[in-house]
Amino acid sequence: MKKPSLAGIKKLVGGKGLYIAAAACMIAVGGAGAAAYNKAVKQINDGLSYSAPKVSESKKTAVAADEKKQDVPKEESSAAPESLPETATKQPEKAAEPVSQPNVMPVNGEIIVPFSFGELVKSETLDVWKTHDGIDIKAEKGTPVKAMNHGEVSRIWEDPLWGNCVSIDHGMGIESFYFSLSEALTVTEGDTVDAGQIIGTVGDTAQIEIAEPSHLHFALKRSGEWIDPVSYIDPVSNK
DSSP, X not given: OOOOOHHHHHHHHHHHHHHHHHHHHHHHHHHHHHXXXXXXXXXXXXXXXXXXXXXXXXXXXXXXXXXXXHHSOOOOOOSOOOOOOHHHHOOOOOOOOOOOOOOOOSSOSOEEEOOOTTOEEEXXXXXXXXXXXXXXXXXXXXXXXXXXXXXXXXXXXXXXXXXXXXXXXXXXXXXXXXXXXXXXXXXXXXXXXXXXXXXXXXXXXXXGGTTSOSEEEEEEEETTEEEOHHHHSOXXXXX
């Protein structure tokens, strides 16, 4: 094979040099365009990509704590409810009910002077006409005197006409009176007594009825008014 001469190569290059140069330019332009294109695409992709904002550590901790609270089921509050006003919680006090016990006559004996119901009767001792607001029950000196019913000894006193006296408050407006007692009393003011409990003994201290046989003057009040003890108590209730 015949080797090309230097002159031939020059001629070939000279003839085709323009095309080679053009091709080289196109390659160069193409390479530059591709590089520019790749760079533009990268910039667009970088612009479209999302970067999450940085969160501070304290904010992360708070968010984590909130998420933890949401995950834990709520427990019923064990705190005590607020106290209601005293007027709402406090129950009204009930009035003390009277103790139910049978009524008894303070002594057993004949009623020698009955209740006069406001009518005037003649007093053997005073020889005058007056009302008799109780009953006189015949009984020997020293006979035990019983409380008519459960109650509180409200008063003990010595009266110039009625002698040694005791009154007992039985509640519900009922009050009993025991006159002409001896000094041998077994109760004091403020004592609580039961029906049939001995409070003293019969005496002869009621000067206003001294002309009568030995007896106990027994009287009852209801709501401040004198009433007949026999209508309130069976005379033989304690026999």
